[in-house]
Amino acid sequence: MLEVKDLVVEVSERRVVNGVSFKVDAGELAVIMGPNGSGKSSLAYAIMGHPQYKVVSGSVIIDGVDYTSRPTHERALAGLFLGFQNPVEIPGVNLYMLLRSVLNKKMGRTDISEYVEGLEKRVRNEAILIGLKEELLERDLNMGFSGGEKKRSEILQARVIRPKYIILDEPDSGLDVDGVRSVADYIKEALYAGSSVILITHYPRVVEYVSPSKVYVMYRGRFVAEGGLELIDKINREGYRWLEAVGVESAGT
Amino acid sequence: MKALELDEQIYIEGVSYPKEVELRGRISKGLVEEISRLKNEPEWMTRHRLRALEYFEKAPMPKWLTGIWSIDLDEISSYYIKPAHPKAEKWEDLPEEIRRIYEKLNLPETYAKYLAGLTTVLDSESVYTTMKDLLKDLGVIMVSMEEAVQKYPDIVKQYFGRVFPYTDHKFAALHHALWSGGVFVYVPRNVRIPYPVEAFFFIGSELEGQFEHTIVVTDENSEITFIEGCSAPRLKTFSFHDGMVELYAHQGSRLNFVTVQNWSRDIVNFNNKRGIAERNAIIEWIEGSIGSKITITYPSTILKGEYAKTNSTVVGIANGPFIKDTGSKIVHAAPYTSSRVVSKSISAKRGINIYRGMVQVNKGAKGAKSFVQCESLILDKDSKSYTYPIIHAFENDADIAHEATTARISEDQLFYLKSRGLSERESLSLMILGFIRDVFPRLPFEYVSMLTKVIQLEFSEMGGVG
Numbered sequence: 001m002l003e004v005k006d007l008v009v010e011v012s013e014r015r016v017v018n019g020v021s022f023k024v025d026a027g028e029l030a031v032i033m034g035p036n037g038s039g040k041s042s043l044a045y046a047i048m049g050h051p052q053y054k055v056v057s058g059s060v061i062i063d064g065v066d067y068t069s070r071p072t073h074e075r076a077l078a079g080l081f082l083g084f085q086n087p088v089e090i091p092g093v094n095l096y097m098l099l100r101s102v103l104n105k106k107m108g109r110t111d112i113s114e115y116v117e118g119l120e121k122r123v124r125n126e127a128i129l130i131g132l133k134e135e136l137l138e139r140d141l142n143m144g145f146s147g148g149e150k151k152r153s154e155i156l157q158a159r160v161i162r163p164k165y166i167i168l169d170e171p172d173s174g175l176d177v178d179g180v181r182s183v184a185d186y187i188k189e190a191l192y193a194g195s196s197v198i199l200i201t202h203y204p205r206v207v208e209y210v211s212p213s214k215v216y217v218m219y220r221g222r223f224v225a226e227g228g229l230e231l232i233d234k235i236n237r238e239g240y241r242w243l244e245a246v247g248v249e250s251a252g253t
Numbered sequence: 254m255k256a257l258e259l260d261e262q263i264y265i266e267g268v269s270y271p272k273e274v275e276l277r278g279r280i281s282k283g284l285v286e287e288i289s290r291l292k293n294e295p296e297w298m299t300r301h302r303l304r305a306l307e308y309f310e311k312a313p314m315p316k317w318l319t320g321i322w323s324i325d326l327d328e329i330s331s332y333y334i335k336p337a338h339p340k341a342e343k344w345e346d347l348p349e350e351i352r353r354i355y356e357k358l359n360l361p362e363t364y365a366k367y368l369a370g371l372t373t374v375l376d377s378e379s380v381y382t383t384m385k386d387l388l389k390d391l392g393v394i395m396v397s398m399e400e401a402v403q404k405y406p407d408i409v410k411q412y413f414g415r416v417f418p419y420t421d422h423k424f425a426a427l428h429h430a431l432w433s434g435g436v437f438v439y440v441p442r443n444v445r446i447p448y449p450v451e452a453f454f455f456i457g458s459e460l461e462g463q464f465e466h467t468i469v470v471t472d473e474n475s476e477i478t479f480i481e482g483c484s485a486p487r488l489k490t491f492s493f494h495d496g497m498v499e500l501y502a503h504q505g506s507r508l509n510f511v512t513v514q515n516w517s518r519d520i521v522n523f524n525n526k527r528g529i530a531e532r533n534a535i536i537e538w539i540e541g542s543i544g545s546k547i548t549i550t551y552p553s554t555i556l557k558g559e560y561a562k563t564n565s566t567v568v569g570i571a572n573g574p575f576i577k578d579t580g581s582k583i584v585h586a587a588p589y590t591s592s593r594v595v596s597k598s599i600s601a602k603r604g605i606n607i608y609r610g611m612v613q614v615n616k617g618a619k620g621a622k623s624f625v626q627c628e629s630l631i632l633d634k635d636s637k638s639y640t641y642p643i644i645h646a647f648e649n650d651a652d653i654a655h656e657a658t659t660a661r662i663s664e665d666q667l668f669y670l671k672s673r674g675l676s677e678r679e680s681l682s683l684m685i686l687g688f689i690r691d692v693f694p695r696l697p698f699e700y701v702s703m704l705t706k707v708i709q710l711e712f713s714e715m716g717g718v719g
Contacts, residue, residue, distance in 0.1 A: 048672050051664060076674035084672075088665045092687020101683050102673045110357070112679055113686065113705045140687070161673065 001025050002047075002080070002165040002196060007058035009039075009046040009221075016042035018221035019058070022214070024165065024196040029187065029210060031199045033232070034218035035240040040200045041085055043218070044167045048082045049075055062165065077106070079164030083154035083171050085200075090141040095153060098141060099123055099160050106161075126159045130182045147174035155186050166190055167198045172206045184209030202240075207232055219243045276314070278327030280306060285430050292399055292433075295406055305419040305429030312423040317609075318549065324493050324521070329431070329463070354486050358706050384450065391446065393477075394439040398466050401437030409437060412468050416499035416555075417527045425525055428464055428495045435465035435496070440475040440506070449478040449511070449697045467498045471506035471534070478509040480700065485707060486515045486544060493521045494545075500528030502536050504558060511696065513541035514548070515707060518575065524550035532558025532587070539695055541568040541704070542577050543711060551609065553582035556590035556618075565594045566692050571604025571636070572711055580610035580641075585621035585651070594625040597689050600636035601712070611643040614651040621648060627657040630688045632681070660688070682709045 002024050009017035017039050024030045034040050046053040047060050049072040059068040062078045090098070100119055101112040127134055132152040142150055151171055158166055168187075172180045184206045187197050191210075199206065207229075215232055217225040224243060225231060234242075285306050289299040388395055394405060401409050419429035440446065469479050481498075494516075502508040508528065516522060522545040528536040538552035554563035569577035583592040598606035606629060614621045629638035640657045662684050670680035686708060693701045 048668075050668050071676070072668060072671035073674050073676045073679075076672055082672050084669065088663070088669050090666055090669065090684065090687070091660065092690060093670075093683055097683065097687065097690075098670070098673065101675055101679065105674050105679065111706055111709065112675070112683070113702075113709065157673065 001061075001063060002198075003059075003061040004043075004047060005059045005061065007043070007046060007060070008056040009042055010054050010056050011042065011052055015056075016053070016221055017046055020218070020221075020223055021058075022216060022223070024198060024213075026164075026194045026196060027191050028213040029191055029197045029199060031201065031207060031212040031215045031232070032218055032223075033201060033215065033235060035202060035243070038218045039221040040202075040218050041169055042221075044082055044169050044198075044200055047075075047167060048072055048080065076163075081158055081161060081163030081166045083151075083158055083166065083168040085169040085173075087142050087150050087154060089143045091143060093141050094139060095137045095141060095156065096120060096123060099157065102157075102161055123156070123160060126156050130155055130159070130186070131178060132156055148176065148179055151175055151179065151183070155183060158190070159186060162193075163195065165196050165198070167200065169200045170202070171199070172201065173203075180205050181209060203235075217243065275323035277323055277325045278330065280309070280326050280330060280427070280430065282306060284330050288431065288433065292402075294402060297406070297410065298402055301414065302430050302432075305426045308419050309423055309426035309430055312426055315422050315424070329493065354710055357710055358485060358703070384448070388446070388450070391444045392441045393444065393446065394437065395450070396437055398432070398435040398437050398468070401468075405437070405439075408439060408470075409468070412470055412499060412501055413466075414499075416468075416501060416529050417497055417525050421525075424495050424523055425497070428466070428497050428525060431464045431495075432466040432497065433464050435467040436481075437467075438469040438477065438479060440469075440471045440477045442472040443474045444472075445474075445476040446478070449480055449509075449700075451480045451697075451700075463494055463496075465496045467496070468501070469498075469508060469510060470501045471503060471508045473503045474505040475503075476507040478511065478697075480511040480697070482512045482514050485703065487517070492519055493523070495523045495525075497525040498527070500526075500536055500554075502528065502530045502534035502561075504531045505533045506531075507535045507537075509537040509539070509695075510552075511539040511700075513543065513700075513704060515544040518544060518546055518573065520545045520547075522546075522548040522550070524548070526550060526552040528552075528554045528563070529557050530554055530561035530563060533560045534558065535562045535564070537564040537566075537695070538581065539566045539568075539692065540579065541570075541692075542579060543570045543572075543707065545575065547576045547578070549578045551580045551582050551611075553584075554592065555584045555586055556592065556621075557586050559587045559589050561587060561590045563592045565592070566695065567594070567596045567608075568689055568692060569596070569598040569606045570708075570711065571606050572599070572601045574603040576605045576607065578607040578609060580608045581625075582611040583613065583623060585612070585614040585618040585623065588617070588619040589621070590618060591622040593623070595692070596625075596627045596640075597630075597692065598628070598638055599630045599632070599685060599688065600638050601632035603635045605636070606638045608638075608640040608642070608657075610641070611645070612653055612655075613645040614648050614653070616647040618648055619650055621650075622652045623654070625653075625655045627655075628688070629657075629659045630685065631659060631661050678713050679709075682712045685712055 005021050007017055007020045020043055022030060032040055042053060046055055055068055059066055062080060067075050100116050103116050104112040104114050123137060124134060127137055130152050136149055171183045187210050190197055215227055216223045217231060285302045289302055414429060417425060419426040471477055500508050500510055530536045536554045540550060540552050542548045552565055556563060563583060565581035567579045567581055569579045571577045581594040594610060596608050600606045608627050610625055612623045625642055627640045631638055638659060642655045644653055646653060667680045670683060686705060
């Protein structure tokens with residue numbers, strides 16, 4: 001189980017997450033929605049342990065172990081994965097190299113450049129499956145990738161790494177219908193395999209294909225509403241304007 | 254032939270080190286004669302040494318030397334007089350640091366002992382014997398320089414000091430006076446050697462002496478890839494190295510010369526490397542420098558014949574308060590010659606990389622093309638990288654391009670890699686390997702594999718980035 005307890009996060013002394021709690025169990029899909037700037041990505045960064053996202057109070061617990069003050073890579077090795085909304089360019093490193101290093105690391109090898117049996121074939125197959133052009137596997141990571149290609153590359157990495165707790169930050173924005181469907185397929189598969197997925201989005205087209213166990217609405221650094229599919233319907237109908245009233249109210253409590 | 258003009262100034266700003274090299278002690282004529290006598294050299298070589306010594310004494314100190322505080326000629330003399338320096342003899346006597354690295358590299362103990370200089374002969378490696386036999390069958394001469402002087406004086410005379418004469422500069426003269434060790438390679442006409450030759454393993458310690466002199470000659474339409482040095486850390490007992498490599502690629506031949514140096518961090522490594530390429534010949538330099546305190550080396554090529562080509566790849570890693578003063582110098586001395594230089598430098602923990610390159614297009618060298626690309630990766634704010642390209646073009650149609658880029662590694666890039674499960678240092682070494690990996694396809698597989706491990710180890714104790 002991934003558990004986030006009363007998390008308060010600051011970036012350069014500005015509060016971006018203001019007391020958020022939630023849990024996801026094996027096979028569960030949690031959807032976190034909210035307008036731009038409500039703190040969704042900050043929450044994801046803080047859970048993953050970005051050094052600029054300082055946890056003021058609260059905790060991040062993975063399978064009962066408190067990871068709040070542990071480094072990012074240990075969280076990753078404990079099964080956490082973040083699919084970035086806008087992944088950074090990594091010159092010189094392509095998907096093969098990255099995944100070879102990660103798999104070596106997961107196998108406990110000290111030389112992360114060692115050959116990994118069957119890796120290239122597996123990566124190629126996954127790429128075909130999610131519609132990522134094969135030539136991109138050898139290109140420097142995210143350099144000259146289109147928005148959609150970046151999203152697919154994030155999903156590809158998750159498919160190969162097979163994490164237990166997968167945070168996907170806006171995985172469907174900028175994707176065509178096929179792309180959205182392949183993200184949904186991946187989520188279904190991951191859930192079926194017993195992983196948990198936390199889907200962060202402000203407009204979840206993916207939800208047309210998968211059904212969440214829980215839906216949270218985030219606004220001004222807090223969860224201001226919690227429910228099921230009906231919340232998504234409401235947002236689809238009304239947008240986020242109704243939040244202003246809720247936000248003021250919850251800020252006062 | 255016009256000698257290479259090395260540039261004259263030191264340009265470094267904000268870094269203080271003396272511009273004058275202090276020379277202590279002296280090299281006596283008697284010492285040089287003694288060296289020659291011990292080697293049982295023919296008279297022409299003795300005379301060559303003495304002329305070089307004479308030139309050394311009167312030549313001015315080069316103004317372009319950086320970071321060398323002083324050179325102790327008495328120490329150099331004593332190196333010859335009593336070669337039995339205190340030296341590790343047993344595995345246990347090696348510095349712990351070196352032992353640990355060898356263990357991490359997972360080297361077989363016999364191999365590690367050899368690298369550490371505990372044994373001078375690497376036996377039980379039948380693969381090298383096979384290679385030796387193959388070369389012999391092909392008529393290739395590959396012997397120590399001493400042996401070559403004895404056995405093949407006529408052919409040695411044609412090349413020794415002809416590509417890099419002692420009159421070039423003070424330390425070239427010192428080298429010619431004191432040279433010892435090195436290898437002589439001659440590849441006969443039309444012989445193409447299908448595998449890279451890792452000479453290190455069958456020439457051994459002589460290839461890495463203090464003043465080793467190496468000559469590689471490819472006769473018409475022949476080919477060789479010659480690898481000297483080794484990327485694993487090497488202990489050295491001297492503090493000043495002044496080696497020389499002369500390459501001569503005859504018409505239509507191809508000569509690839511690869512060096513990776515990872516010596517003790519107290520060595521001033523001065524390396525004089527130059528090649529001459531005749532018509533349609535290709536010289537390729539790959540120069541990697543990981544170790545030493547100061548490395549000064551500018552693999553150079555004189556494109557002497559029409560359509561001659563050269564590729565130069567220079568990789569400098571200054572991880573710690575060390576200086577890598579490298580670069581490639583090219584002289585286009587004939588029409589339609591082309592050159593390509595790629596320099597990659599990595600500076601960390603107060604490391605300094607200096608690229609000092611030169612491209613010269615002589616009058617009459619019409620249609621010359623040159624492309625120079627300098628990429629620097631700087632890992633923290635205490636480290637520096639400087640690029641000083643010099644271009645002398647005496648033909649209007651010369652097509653010369655120079656590109657320079659400097660990259661740093663950002664916190665977000667590291668976070669991204671860490672979010673996949675790699676530690677800080679693993680993320681760093683992955684990015685460093687990524688930075689230099691386009692050099693790898695030019696190297697043999699096992700070589701790349703070793704280099705990859707060495708680089709990972711080199712940066713395994715890196716702290717955070719600034």
